[in-house]
Amino acid sequence: xxxxxTDETIDYVSILAKLELxxxxxxxxxxxxxxMLDYIDKLGELxxxxxxxxxxxxxxxxxxxxxxxxxxxxxxxxxxxxxxQKDGMFMVPxxxx
Amino acid sequence: xxxxxxxxxxxxxxxxxxxxxxxxxxxxxxxxIEAKEDTYHCYVTIDKEGALKQAEAVQRQIESGExxxxxxxxxxxxxxxxxxxxxxxxxxxxxxxNFVPTYSxxxxxxxxxxxxxxxxxxxxxxxxxxxxxxxxxxxxxxNPWNTDCVPGGSSGGSAAAIAAGECFYALGSDTGxxxxxxxxYCGIVGMKPTYGLVSRYGLIAYGSSLDQIGPxxxxxxxxxxxxxxIASHDAKDSTSVSTQDTDYMSALEEDVKxxxxxxxxxYFGEGLDEDVKxxxxxxxxxxxxKGAIVEEFNLxxxxxxxxxxxxxxxxxxxxxxxxxxxxxxxxxxKDFNGLHNMYKKTRSEGFGEExxxxxxxxxxxxxxxxxxxxxxxxxxxxxxxKKAFDDAFSKYDIILGPVAPTTAPQLGSxxxxxxxxxxxxxxxxxxxxxxxxxxSLPCGKDRNGLPIGLQLIGxxxxxxxLLRTAYTYEKxxxxxxxxxxQTGKAAALPEKEGM
Numbered sequence: 001x002x003x004x005x006t007d008e009t010i011d012y013v014s015i016l017a018k019l020e021l022x023x024x025x026x027x028x029x030x031x032x033x034x035x036m037l038d039y040i041d042k043l044g045e046l047x048x049x050x051x052x053x054x055x056x057x058x059x060x061x062x063x064x065x066x067x068x069x070x071x072x073x074x075x076x077x078x079x080x081x082x083x084x085q086k087d088g089m090f091m092v093p094x095x096x097x
Numbered sequence: 098x099x100x101x102x103x104x105x106x107x108x109x110x111x112x113x114x115x116x117x118x119x120x121x122x123x124x125x126x127x128x129x130i131e132a133k134e135d136t137y138h139c140y141v142t143i144d145k146e147g148a149l150k151q152a153e154a155v156q157r158q159i160e161s162g163e164x165x166x167x168x169x170x171x172x173x174x175x176x177x178x179x180x181x182x183x184x185x186x187x188x189x190x191x192x193x194x195n196f197v198p199t200y201s202x203x204x205x206x207x208x209x210x211x212x213x214x215x216x217x218x219x220x221x222x223x224x225x226x227x228x229x230x231x232x233x234x235x236x237x238x239x240n241p242w243n244t245d246c247v248p249g250g251s252s253g254g255s256a257a258a259i260a261a262g263e264c265f266y267a268l269g270s271d272t273g274x275x276x277x278x279x280x281x282y283c284g285i286v287g288m289k290p291t292y293g294l295v296s297r298y299g300l301i302a303y304g305s306s307l308d309q310i311g312p313x314x315x316x317x318x319x320x321x322x323x324x325x326x327i328a329s330h331d332a333k334d335s336t337s338v339s340t341q342d343t344d345y346m347s348a349l350e351e352d353v354k355x356x357x358x359x360x361x362x363x364y365f366g367e368g369l370d371e372d373v374k375x376x377x378x379x380x381x382x383x384x385x386x387k388g389a390i391v392e393e394f395n396l397x398x399x400x401x402x403x404x405x406x407x408x409x410x411x412x413x414x415x416x417x418x419x420x421x422x423x424x425x426x427x428x429x430x431k432d433f434n435g436l437h438n439m440y441k442k443t444r445s446e447g448f449g450e451e452x453x454x455x456x457x458x459x460x461x462x463x464x465x466x467x468x469x470x471x472x473x474x475x476x477x478x479x480x481x482x483k484k485a486f487d488d489a490f491s492k493y494d495i496i497l498g499p500v501a502p503t504t505a506p507q508l509g510s511x512x513x514x515x516x517x518x519x520x521x522x523x524x525x526x527x528x529x530x531x532x533x534x535x536x537s538l539p540c541g542k543d544r545n546g547l548p549i550g551l552q553l554i555g556x557x558x559x560x561x562x563l564l565r566t567a568y569t570y571e572k573x574x575x576x577x578x579x580x581x582x583q584t585g586k587a588a589a590l591p592e593k594e595g596m
Contacts, residue, residue, distance in 0.1 A: 009461070010457075012464070013457055013460050013461045013464065014441075014457070016460040016461075016464060017415060017444075017453075017456045017457050017459075017460040018419070018422075018437075018440045018441050018444050019441060019444055019445050019448075019453055019456065019457065020438075020441040020442055020444075020445045021445065021453075025453075029453075029454070029457055032454055032457075032458075032515060033454075033457060033458055033461060035515075035516060036407065036458055036515070036516065037461075037471075039403075039404055039516055040404040040407065040408055040462075040471060040475075041404075042400070042401065042404050043401060043404050043405065043408075043474050043475060043478050044474075045401075046401060046478055046481065048474060048477035048478060048481070051477040051478075051480050051481060052477070052480060053476035053477050053479075053480065054476055054477070054479045054480035054483060055306065055476055056306060056336075057292060057306075057483060057530075057531060057532035057557075058292070058293065058338070058532065058557070060336065063335040065332065074199055077199045078199055078425075080197070081195075081196060081197060081199075081425065081426035081427070082424070082425055082426060083423055083424070083426075083427070083428070083429035084429070090424055090425060092424055093433065093435055093436045093439050094435065094436070095435075095436045
């Protein structure tokens with residue numbers, strides 16, 4: 001199944017993953033992902049036709065709480081971690097022209 | 098007894114009795130750190146000044162009787178993926194290289210309330226992705242038993258710090274074996290509790306359905322005391338469970354009479370080192386002599402756990418790590434052209450190779466057209482694996498086996514072949530998929546003098562039974578010895594054959 005990993009697949013997945021890979025990294029990623037998927041294909045040996053997918057090991061229900069504010073105003077503390085800030089806000093690159 | 102020879106609970110008792118103080122204990126730890134840290138590199142951040150202030154405050158509270166718990170006044174190390182307010186928390190990644198949290202993880206707060214003195218943050222594989230602590234952006238940690246070897250991972254800094262006497266106990270996190278495997282490689286005790294027993298609030302997420310914080314310690318008694326302190330229901334973690342019965346220290350009894358122990362035959366097949374095999378089987382004999390009923394059985398599906406795990410963990414990681422975008426905290430690339438280019442360059446420069454590999458794989462298995470074939474398939478196999486454990490626990494109280502197929506590999510020998518490295522997780526990984534508790538404790542040494550780990554696995558929420566079994570074994574085994582006694586004496590390892 002590794003043959004499904006083409007250059008186009010790697011380009012598409014790097015868009016999804018928001019990663020910019022160098023040509024060497026792309027080749028490496030193609031090899032690594034191909035090998036890994038070949039290995040994961042082992043799961044195809046198992047018949048899971050009537051098995052329900054398990055996302056959580058315990059039967060859990062939605063956990064509800066009242067919609068009340070419990071945190072205090074720590075804007076300055078939070079902003080102190082930001083790579084760039086201006087006028088009490090996160091500063092981001094221009095998004096619209 | 099020298100302070101550094103004490104376990105965490107022995108030290109707390111000595112402080113309470115006035116034989117020593119939290120400040121004296123901390124100073125001894127810092128002396129050790131100054132002597133050894135350059136060699137082992139267990140820590141990413143050491144907060145000497147803050148720790149001294151904590152020790153002084155805790156000492157006053159112990160003297161006034163305000164604090165009297167089993168860990169009060171004892172210096173602890175925290176894995177660098179748990180947030181501590183005001184202390185650098187990096188996940189051993191460049192992308193969080195300057196991140197200072199505004200809040201603390203619930204497990205850390207629970208320790209602080211019990212009088213813990215936090216020394217600093219320990220090294221780990223970047224974002225807990227790795228089995229050797231070599232994927233850290235800040236350099237590898239070395240195994241105190243032999244500095245040519247890895248300490249294991251991803252909680253390798255925590256394990257090595259305990260083995261080296263650079264702390265009395267530590268917290269780690271375990272997504273696929275990241276507490277148990279480094280504990281085995283470093284000759285200490287490590288426990289992965291049942292999923293949900295310890296709050297994940299403030300733990301920087303890797304694979305959220307698998308991640309669990311747990312104790313790393315010098316012995317089983319300390320392990321019970323730590324678990325008792327950190328286990329709590331937390332409304333801030335919606336997967337946190339409410340358990341009343343958290344008096345784990347009461348489980349420390351030598352009693353395994355009639356306990357049914359199952360040994361999975363499929364854990365003793367190809368790839369298992371002979372020394373590891375015989376040490377683990379010897380441990381099962383000791384438990385049999387103590388009155389346990391020990392039988393072999395077929396667990397089944399063992400070979401499917403690794404592909405299932407890497408699909409699910411990579412999928413969850415790709416989603417969890419989307420938040421690192423260079424906007425709100427952490428690293429941002431210097432030169433960029435527009436928002437999307439900034440995201441891509443920031444992430445490509447900020448994440449290391451193994452993290453990028455898993456984000457790519459995770460993005461692929463979740464992508465349209467492949468979701469059913471890979472991600473959904475893995476969730477179905479996970480259900481089958483859970484069922485295999487349910488069947489086993491209908492017959493047995495405890496499953497006994499090795500932690501890892503080998504002892505600690507040499508530095509630099511693992512990262513070149515990811516799949517080979519992943520295969521080393523074969524005995525630990527299914528436990529996370531099934532949400533089970535498991536403990537790793539030393540059961541012998543191999544021909545090169547490196548520690549071997551015994552793994553005991555229990556059904557969900559049977560931590561007391563696990564601790565009782567581990568305690569009984571530990572008492573029968575006797576003292577294991579410490580890595581620091583061997584420093585400098587351990588002979589150079591011969592080249593190791595492949596796994």
